[in-house]
Amino acid sequence: KKRIVSGVQPTGSIHLGNYLGAIRNWILLQNTYDTFFFIVDLHAITLPYDAQQLSKATRDTAALYLACGVDTSKASVFVQSHVRAHAELMWLLSSVTPVGWLNRMIQFKEKSRKAGDENVGVGLLTYPVLMASDILLYQSDFVPVGEDQKQHLELTRELAERVNHLFGGRKWKKLGGRGGSVFKVPEPLIPPVGARVMSLTDGLSKMSKSAPSDQSRINLLDPKDVIANKIKRCKTDSFPGMEFDNPERPECNNLLSIYQLISGKTKEEVAEECRDMNWGTFKSLLADALIDHLQPIQVRYEEIISDSAYLDGILAEGATKAAGIADATLHNVYQAMGFLRR
Numbered sequence: 001k002k003r004i005v006s007g008v009q010p011t012g013s014i015h016l017g018n019y020l021g022a023i024r025n026w027i028l029l030q031n032t033y034d035t036f037f038f039i040v041d042l043h044a045i046t047l048p049y050d051a052q053q054l055s056k057a058t059r060d061t062a063a064l065y066l067a068c069g070v071d072t073s074k075a076s077v078f079v080q081s082h083v084r085a086h087a088e089l090m091w092l093l094s095s096v097t098p099v100g101w102l103n104r105m106i107q108f109k110e111k112s113r114k115a116g117d118e119n120v121g122v123g124l125l126t127y128p129v130l131m132a133s134d135i136l137l138y139q140s141d142f143v144p145v146g147e148d149q150k151q152h153l154e155l156t157r158e159l160a161e162r163v164n165h166l167f168g169g170r171k172w173k174k175l176g177g178r179g180g181s182v183f184k185v186p187e188p189l190i191p192p193v194g195a196r197v198m199s200l201t202d203g204l205s206k207m208s209k210s211a212p213s214d215q216s217r218i219n220l221l222d223p224k225d226v227i228a229n230k231i232k233r234c235k236t237d238s239f240p241g242m243e244f245d246n247p248e249r250p251e252c253n254n255l256l257s258i259y260q261l262i263s264g265k266t267k268e269e270v271a272e273e274c275r276d277m278n279w280g281t282f283k284s285l286l287a288d289a290l291i292d293h294l295q296p297i298q299v300r301y302e303e304i305i306s307d308s309a310y311l312d313g314i315l316a317e318g319a320t321k322a323a324g325i326a327d328a329t330l331h332n333v334y335q336a337m338g339f340l341r342r
């Protein structure tokens with residue numbers, strides 16, 4: 001089976017964008033691929049964060065993966081920091097990553113501009129090297145990537161090729177290794193159901209955990225009345241009817257797309273169903289659809305999060321399985337890079 005790795009940062013509440021853009025696709029992918037879904041807690045500390053909240057957010061994220069349908073009889077679920085090889089490989093890769101490659105990263109430029117100089121740690125710059133470690137440790141064949149992560153995956157590929165070139169092949173064989181490539185070069189995977197979910201308060205920016213206003217996103221754990229209220233108050237326009245793809249109506253397009261994804265209907269069906277609706281009618285249709293869709297996820301989440309022994313067991317099992325693969329890769333990297341064996 002071909003292998004896939006993916007993760008979400010425990011930096012806040014998991015929202016509809018994380019769900020429709022990432023987690024929901026995992027449910028399909030786990031049937032066909034050897035999948036590793038982790039909670040990327042080491043990535044969550046690259047901007048100022050609250051240490052009191054990190055472990056709770058990590059557990060919540062894990063419980064939500066399971067509640068959304070990640071099936072641990074098919075997929076491995078674990079916490080990134082529980083597999084030490086991630087941080088360790090990152091050091092080895094950092095040492096062969098040209099700084100210029102990192103300076104080019106658009107996400108770094110954007111996030112550091114927003115955070116201000118005082119708050120920008122080295123980790124924010126070297127974040128893509130940790131992401132490369134996450135992927136390369138598992139010799140992944142594919143990585144599901146949204147638009148915003150494409151550049152980071154390209155850097156991962158370049159790094160894999162660089163290490164293979166510098167340390168692989170005959171040079172590695174001379175050191176007693178198996179020779180050949182140290183790392184598999186991963187390919188991007190365009191998700192089966194693609195979605196970029198936009199903010200409820202601005203149809204041109206993406207729904208995001210870090211946006212200051214909670215009003216801008218639907219969190220998967222929002223109670224019914226909060227969902228209804230957020231949809232009621234979300235940004236509208238004064239055009240008649242509802243339509244997809246009108247560049248002057250980004251909010252309308254976003255909400256119709258959300259409705260389409262949640263209802264499982266086709267774009268044509270939704271366009272037809274909603275064409276003559278006014279905002280009020282459409283909003284209550286959407287709020288009801290969201291509440292119905294999220295309710296069973298919330299019920300399962302409550303069951304899982306209240307059984308801590310069960311959740312800990314899943315995470316321990318996942319980490320053991322992941323570490324088996326990650327440690328073998330790390331061993332090869334040390335060997336190829338010429339380190340003395342213990």
Ligand code: AQP
Nearest residue numbers: 008009017018021022146195196197206207208209210
């Ligand atoms: N709005 C979105 N639409 C579609 N997909 C999205 N993802 C995030 N936002 C949207 C996808 O969720 C996965 C995990 O994201 P992450 O935890 O690495 O954080 P992020 O991409 O930086 O997005 P967030 O949740 O909005 O966090 P902040 O505010 O911290 O930037 C990824 O697959 C991502 O594409």
